[in-house]
Amino acid sequence: TIQLKTVTPTKTLTNNKIIKIPHKHPAPLPPPPVIRVSLDKPLKPIPPKPHLTIRKTDTGIILQWKMPYELDMYEIIASYQLYAYQETSALPSTDMWRKVGDVKALALPMACTLTQFADKNKYYFAVRPVDIYKRIGLFSEPEEISL
DSSP: OOOOOOOOOSEEEETTEEEEOOOSSSOOOOOOOOOOOOSSSOOOOOOOOOEEEEEEETTEEEEEEEOOSOGGGSOOEEEEEEEEEEOOSSOOOGGGOEEEEEEEOOSSSEEEEEOOOOSSOEEEEEEEEEETTOOBOOOOOOEEEEO
């Protein structure tokens, strides 16, 4: 008979490079989607990554972000995608991240309050812009909060 043993990888060999699989949170963010290029007219660059801050209040978790760049050189931002996950004892994995909502772009800095989180847990959040052509920008650096 053959017995299978679960092995947790610490390193993977890819293209002759050793890649360390993270053992600490936050989990790696999902990769950016493939960008479709329109040949109809030249477009400005995709908006850059936002700068995210997070804090706890009596009513929930407040996410606030700004774009510390000169935004005139980028396409207009239509909305922001919010992603989150709750830390568990499992090894960090990109699959942990879940899209928790879309927020219509308003004047910066922007903020939203999220509710219904369990106490005594750690959560991670990230936000990324979507321009008026539905092109998705880079994620902010992940931010964490312990409740």
